[in-house]
Amino acid sequence: MNDVLHKLPQFLGNHPFLLALFVALVLALIVTELLRLTRKWKELTPASLTLLINRESPLVVDISAYADYEKAHIPGSRHVPPSQFDPENKDLAKVRELPVVIVDKDGRGMDKAASRLVKAGFTKVHTLGGGVEAWRQAQLPLAKGKN
Template structure:
């Protein structure tokens, strides 16, 4: 180990771009992990979401577009468009102490909605990591149309 540390300055001097690239990647990984740990909500796998729904009777919200929702959604999910998503609404305020799981087609909008819920005081907020795509890849059931089952 001491030999590696002794030769490190020589390596950095001979390979500055590689060294700076490594530091950049390392900083990005650390920042990403720090962000994940401090965001306030937890990302679940499809299996984890299934357990949350079955064990804790979680409120499931789909923030996809209405067209995507009608093409297929997780059974029991309620549709709320991101443009109409309001964590302070009376309907959502009733679920403040319940687990709330949010998903969308890709997972991007769900993260934004989850942050808004945490900011509004919701204590148990979850997202489906990877969005509905991961649910479909796990070959879990979908419901088509407007009505949630």
């Protein structure tokens, strides 16, 4: 270990690109974690979503493409296409104080929708980490078709 510490300054001096890359990666990780910790919504696992469904009956909004929603969705979820997702909608305004969970096919497009809900005054906003695919991998029930 002592030998490694003696050779480290020489290695870093000989490889400034690797040092810069390492520093950039560490900074990117720190910024990503800080942003995750300061956002106003919580990311749920399939197990924690199941618990939330059983305890508080949240509104589960699936913003997947319609074809993906028809192939597989969480039972009881409501489909809203991303192009029609409007947190200021009168129907959604009625549930501002209830938990709302945003779900999509693979968990990639939910942050923007969750952010819009928070800006619209929703207090209990959640997303499902990994989306419906994570739900499927947890071997939880899926519905098919329109409902």
